[in-house]
Amino acid sequence: MEITRFQKLIRDTYIHHDSRRGLDNTVEWFLSEVYEFIKALNGEGDIEEEAADVAAWLVSIMNLLNIDLDNAVRKRYGEGCPKCISIPCRCDYRETPDKKVRIEIRNQ
Numbered sequence: 001m002e003i004t005r006f007q008k009l010i011r012d013t014y015i016h017h018d019s020r021r022g023l024d025n026t027v028e029w030f031l032s033e034v035y036e037f038i039k040a041l042n043g044e045g046d047i048e049e050e051a052a053d054v055a056a057w058l059v060s061i062m063n064l065l066n067i068d069l070d071n072a073v074r075k076r077y078g079e080g081c082p083k084c085i086s087i088p089c090r091c092d093y094r095e096t097p098d099k100k101v102r103i104e105i106r107n108q
Helices: 003-041 047-064 069-077
Strands: none
Touching: 003 047, 003 069, 047 069
C-alpha cells in the first residue's frame, strides 16, 4: 500500500478519535507502540503487527498536524541519503545515534 493511501485510510478510520484525543495523547500512544515494537524485537510479540501499529500511530500524528507523510518522506529521502545525496549512503558509518533516548513506562 502506498503511503498516501495508507494515510487516508487511517484518517478516514480514526480521525474522530485522534481529534478528541489530541496531539499529546496521540504521541503517547505512538510511543507506547514503539515500546511494544521493541518488546517484539526481543521475542515478546509479533514484530509485523507492532511495526504496522507504529506506522499507523505515526500517520495519526501526521494527520493531526495536517502533514502529508508521503511528501515529507519524498522530500527527505527521495534522492537517497539526505546528508550525502547518494544511493547507497556514503557517509561514515555510525554505530549509535547522536542522541540518547529514555522511554519512561508508567503503566505495565
